Amino acid sequence: MEDLSQVLQHRRRKLEELIARGTAPFAYTFARTHTSTEAHGAFEAAERAGTLEGDDGPRVIVGGRLVNWRGHGKTAFAHLEDGAGRIQLYFRRDVMGEDPFAALDLLDVGDWVGVEGPTFRTRTGEVTVRVSECSLLTKALRPLPFGKVQTDEATGERITYSGFANQESRYRQRYADLAVHPDVRESFRARTRLVSELRRFLDDRDFLEVETPVLQPIYGGASARPFTTHHNALDATLYLRIADELYLKRLIAGGFERVYEISKDFRNEGIDRFHNPEFTMLEFYQAFADYNDMMNTVEDLFIHVAMALHGAPRVSYQGQEIRFDRPFARLRLTDALSEALGFDVRTASDETLVAEARRRGLSDLNGRGRVLDKLFGLLVQPSLVQPTFVTDHPVELSPLAKVHRSEPGLTERFELFVAGEEFANAFSELNDPLDQRSRFEDQMRLRESGDEEAQTLDEDYVRALEYGMPPTGGVGVGVDRMVMLFTDASSIRDVILFPTLRPEEGTDERPAAEAPADATATRP
Secondary structure (H helix, E strand, C coil): CCCCCHHHHHHHHHHHHHHHCCCCCECCCCCCCCCHHHHHHHHHHHHHHCCCECCECCEEEEEEEEEEEEEECCEEEEEEECCCCEEEEEEEHHHHCHHHHHHHHHCCCCCEEEEEEEEEECCCCCEEEEECEEEEEECCCCCCCCCEEEECCCCCCEEEECCCCCHHHHHHCHHHHHHHCHHHHHHHHHHHHHHHHHHHHHHCCCCEECCCCCEECCCCCCCCCCCEEEECCCCEEEEECCCCHHHHHHHHHCCCCEEEEEEEEECCCCCECCECCEEEEEEEEEECCCHHHHHHHHHHHHHHHHHHHHCCCEEEECCEEEECCCCCEEEEHHHHHHHHHCCCCCCCCHHHHHHHHHHCCCCCCCCHHHHHHHHHHHHCHHHCCCCEEEECCEHHHCCCECECCCCCCEECEEEEEECCEEEEEEEEECCCHHHHHHHHHHHHHHHHCCCCCCCCCCHHHHHHHHHCCCCEEEEEEEHHHHHHHHHCCCCHHHCCCCCCCCCCCCCCCCCCCCCCHHHHCCCC
């Protein structure tokens, strides 16, 4: 124990004392009768019905984590927190008995306990359990970084000071972050509700949820670098999928008319507040539809989620009110970019576009499509705050979209932008196998010239198109970004339970999450 900090040593000594007394420090199970919220409700129901016995309400058995402690000699108060909320506990030596009350000295904030006793309301009005029996369920050997909570007398707002302040440590030790920040738990509950609403929306429209391969012999469906692995038994190189698209469209060719998948995709790319190498996508495809139909569906989808999570077709995001008023704005990409540059990008030469991009400090300009994309991202995208469909992308940017039926050189594609970021990408899907092969070959030439994110030629997918795929509209939606939008999160790491981080350096037993020795002042 000499390598452990003073705080950790103190807890280990308590563990040894518990074992010496015959107390099992890590229980197998616990039969509780109420959650904290149910215990509150049971007392309040008895109070309304006039069935209290003196001051006492129903007897409850609750279990959870001790999140604070205030000792006063022969009495003590604490708060227990479980998955539903928290409830106050009241310990009295003359109720529990001399030895059980003395054994409370071996408990620490962060321990999991089970308690039994009647409920009552204190003089300050708080529903509380008068503890007659207390069982240790799990001894916490490391202190959680609880902050000091104070209530503003004017507003009633609870304000937390200090605590778990290092954001990277919170991401790295998400278990501790969740334990001490109920609001973070609520964000991830909201994520689950959002994903459920995505499923409800599509299920109600007769889409079939399917699963497609994560390990793929040929990656495709997007412009990105993959993660590569090796299958020993097959002696084959495989790739973690970068998109679901090509497999889902195989299913449309096979006769399914509406399919969707909510899945993890993987792209070997940089990390920033909107990008994580492992992320969640929703993709859905509908036969006998085009990109106009899918625009209407995407409008309905975002309005559905807004209503389900917020009760109104609007949301506050990073200080801006986002309004999902139908119809969303529509803006042709080439028109917007031409206006920003002061000349027609459709007729401008490659040399002119590259020169403009370089003049504005842009790099990685391999191919006309890449140049247009980067210029758009710099000059137009940041201004797209309210929901806006950017439509009709140049062919060079869209190797999987059908050519525009009336505008040569463009495709039937849209991207949805909200608050300056892309949230969805959709096409009238290319179902001409000869055109698709030609587009893939163009992409392969880009790869040969050094574009590592250009798409690869998937012969099997072309074969599926040769068997015949009906007219189809398809959409990809970034689920993580949707969660960011609807929970007002500033970083994608805030909505992914375990985001990708740099490897942790060293094996220090006292990471940033650990409270200093004097932080245990709330516990005897």
